[in-house]
Amino acid sequence: xxxxxxxxxxxxxxxxxxxxxxxxxxxxxxxxxxxxxxxxxxxxxxxxxxxxxxxxxxxxxxxxxxxxxxxxxxxxxxxxxxxxxxxxxxxxxxxxxxxxxxxxxxxxxxxxxxxxxxxxxxxxxxxxxxxxxxxxxxxxxxxxxxxxxxxxxxxxxxxxxxxxxxxxxxxxxxxxxxxxxxxxxxxxxxxxxxxxxxxxxxxxxxxxxxxxxxxxxxxxxxxxxxxxxxxxxxxxxxxxxxxxxxxxxxxxxxxxxxxxxxxxxxxxxxxxxxxxxxxxxxxxxxxxxxxxxxxxxxxxxxxxxxxxxxxxxxxxxxxxxxxxxxxxxxxxxxxxxxxxxxxxxxxxxxxxxxxxxxxxxxxxxxxxxxxxxxxxxxxxxxxxxxxxxxxxxxxxxxxxxxxxxxxxxxxxxxxxxxxxxxxxxxxxxxxxxxxxxxxxxxxxxxxxxxxxxxxxxxxxxxxxxxxxxxxxxxxxxxxxxxxxxxxxxxxxxxxxxxxxxxxxxxxxxxxxxxxxxxxxxxxxxxxxxxxxxxxxxxxxxxxxxxxxxxxxxxxxxxxxxxxxxxxxxxxxxxxxxxxxxxxxxxxxxxxxxxxxxxxxxxxxxxxxxxxxxx
DNA sequence: TGCCAGCGCGCG
DNA sequence: AAAGCGCGCGCTGGCA
Numbered sequence: 001x002x003x004x005x006x007x008x009x010x011x012x013x014x015x016x017x018x019x020x021x022x023x024x025x026x027x028x029x030x031x032x033x034x035x036x037x038x039x040x041x042x043x044x045x046x047x048x049x050x051x052x053x054x055x056x057x058x059x060x061x062x063x064x065x066x067x068x069x070x071x072x073x074x075x076x077x078x079x080x081x082x083x084x085x086x087x088x089x090x091x092x093x094x095x096x097x098x099x100x101x102x103x104x105x106x107x108x109x110x111x112x113x114x115x116x117x118x119x120x121x122x123x124x125x126x127x128x129x130x131x132x133x134x135x136x137x138x139x140x141x142x143x144x145x146x147x148x149x150x151x152x153x154x155x156x157x158x159x160x161x162x163x164x165x166x167x168x169x170x171x172x173x174x175x176x177x178x179x180x181x182x183x184x185x186x187x188x189x190x191x192x193x194x195x196x197x198x199x200x201x202x203x204x205x206x207x208x209x210x211x212x213x214x215x216x217x218x219x220x221x222x223x224x225x226x227x228x229x230x231x232x233x234x235x236x237x238x239x240x241x242x243x244x245x246x247x248x249x250x251x252x253x254x255x256x257x258x259x260x261x262x263x264x265x266x267x268x269x270x271x272x273x274x275x276x277x278x279x280x281x282x283x284x285x286x287x288x289x290x291x292x293x294x295x296x297x298x299x300x301x302x303x304x305x306x307x308x309x310x311x312x313x314x315x316x317x318x319x320x321x322x323x324x325x326x327x328x329x330x331x332x333x334x335x336x337x338x339x340x341x342x343x344x345x346x347x348x349x350x351x352x353x354x355x356x357x358x359x360x361x362x363x364x365x366x367x368x369x370x371x372x373x374x375x376x377x378x379x380x381x382x383x384x385x386x387x388x389x390x391x392x393x394x395x396x397x398x399x400x401x402x403x404x405x406x407x408x409x410x411x412x413x414x415x416x417x418x419x420x421x422x423x424x425x426x427x428x429x430x431x432x433x434x435x436x437x438x439x440x441x442x443x444x445x446x447x448x449x450x451x452x453x454x455x456x457x458x459x460x461x462x463x464x465x466x467x468x469x470x471x472x473x474x475x476x477x478x479x480x481x482x483x484x485x486x487x488x489x490x491x492x493x494x495x496x497x498x499x500x501x502x503x504x505x506x507x508x509x510x511x512x513x514x515x516x517x518x519x520x521x522x523x524x525x526x527x528x529x530x531x532x533x534x535x536x537x538x539x540x541x542x543x544x545x546x547x548x549x550x551x552x553x554x555x556x557x558x559x560x561x562x563x564x565x566x567x568x569x570x571x572x573x574x575x576x577x578x579x580x581x582x583x584x585x586x587x588x589x590x591x592x593x594x595x596x597x598x599x600x601x602x603x604x605x606x607x608x609x610x611x612x613x614x
Numbered sequence: 615t616g617c618c619a620g621c622g623c624g625c626g
Numbered sequence: 627a628a629a630g631c632g633c634g635c636g637c638t639g640g641c642a
Contacts, residue, residue, distance in 0.1 A: 158636095159637090161616085261637060291623090358625035359624075451628075514629055517631090554625085554633095
């Protein structure tokens with residue numbers, strides 16, 4: 001029996017008490033549903049034991065469980081006491097399948113139903129109207145409707161569509177909506193499955209499906225944060241920000257606190273107070289105060305006030321990030337961010353609620369392993385550049401990688417010989433370091449499909465591309481052949497796409513075919529990372545040692561490893577597994593890693609002799 | 615008050 | 627003819 005399942009919940013943050021209040025299922029013949037009782041004053045949900053048993057029993061009996069975004073609904077089910085551990089092997093996900101058929105489109109259930117099933121109804125609109133009016137009606141009754149600042153969703157911002165968390169106010173409309181959703185999910189899977197097989201995508205679907213349980217476990221484990229350090233950090237920054245704003249207001253002689261995020265305030269400072277002439281305008285013609293304009297005005301005026309504004313802005317950005325992490329923190333002092341498998345239009349994952357993939361370099365020190373663990377923090381060395389070199393097929397480029405030499409350094413030598421020589425001797429020289437940074441940027445621009453003009457600009461040298469093309473023949477041909485693949489697929493299969501290494505199809509906008517180079521590289525790297533995570537997860541020692549992947553940032557992985565006598569062996573195996581993910585293309589991929597310790601951990605002192613060297 | 619677009623900025 | 631890619635999130639400011 002193929003069973004489609006959906007849950008409706010009181011919110012998305014299951015780590016702060018949000019819960020499902022309705023479970024719906026469809027087996028193709030019949031629909032089923034179970035209600036939990038929402039306490040309108042607390043938003044807590046009460047479930048009858050026999051209903052949980054009934055849900056568990058039907059889940060256990062089904063041959064196939066179909067979800068649209070399995071991670072979410074499995075989490076919801078787990079929070080009300082469903083045992084999900086044995087279910088993963090029979091889970092299918094229409095979200096994963098949809099991404100294979102159309103990596104660039106929306107994967108919303110409603111859109112998919114229209115596109116593939118010609119199934120349209122206005123259940124969503126009806127529900128929205130009902131919920132919005134119900135929220136107004138019950139606000140006088142003292143009900144705990146969802147809103148900014150709620151204890152069950154401390155991380156969500158003002159800009160959230162809060163009404164979506166109050167479906168429980170409208171049981172009739174909600175049930176109709178939820179049953180439509182499971183029907184759509186069931187029908188979609190029955191359409192997708194044969195298509196996956198027929199189009200030759202079954203294998204790559206199976207590969208990606210293994211990520212479901214793995215990403216779920218990453219979210220469950222969470223990333224441990226130093227709560228106290230974070231609090232102190234925010235308090236400290238807040239004080240600084242206040243001081244700076246007061247100072248600016250005083251200098252400018254304005255009443256309300258100066259706000260560097262307000263265009264008006266910035267313009268007042270620039271043109272009224274500092275009397276700098278208007279040098280930049282927006283496309284609409286009004287004076288501009290965007291990043292580039294402000295930076296140039298500072299270079300032009302060298303005004304200490306403007307410098308203060310730039311510093312204040314930077315500090316405020318930092319505070320905003322730390323505050324958000326703090327708000328999302330659960331009782332276990334961990335961030336349980338989602339790791340979204342279909343989060344990007346290539347095969348990379350995205351992270352959300354909060355985003356763990358853009359934690360500022362300065363803020364990483366606020367995160368550290370919990371007592372009894374270390375973090376193995378590993379990186380693929382230059383994975384994207386490596387994929388590019390092999391795709392171009394240039395022997396010199398490839399052998400440079402195989403000899404472990406720095407391609408960036410080589411290109412710097414090619415373009416700026418004397419500076420490169422000097423930089424090799426003196427890595428601390430800031431001017432030379434900036435030159436190296438620009439060269440690196442230029443090469444990335446090049447492999448991501450920039451025009452020659454743009455790449456030359458980034459390199460900081462006219463004709464840079466021509467020099468590189470001449471030295472490494474094959475680059476232009478590679479770009480051309482990949483673009484040809486897009487057009488020939490469009491012609492033959494009516495779908496413009498490129499295959500990544502590993503055979504995953506990625507859509508390329510037909511009016512922007514130059515993007516295919518980027519998609520191929522990012523997508524192939526995404527497949528390698530997927531394989532690495534799967535290999536690590538399947539290591540026997542990973543399980544027996546109690547290790548757990550806690551973070552993935554595209555080309556890097558953090559694994560939380562218990563401090564015990566297996567630690568050396570575990571790390572050796574982790575490294576081996578990760579480096580083997582692309583052997584079919586370029587042998588072992590070099591991995592660089594470091595071990596991160598919690599300095600306050602007492603077990604470090606006892607077990608210091610078994611630890612890897614600092 | 616809620617919603618959306620535009621922008622900036624963190625990461626790869 | 628011209629084009630460097632991919633994310634998530636917080637804030638402002640305009641609109642209903």
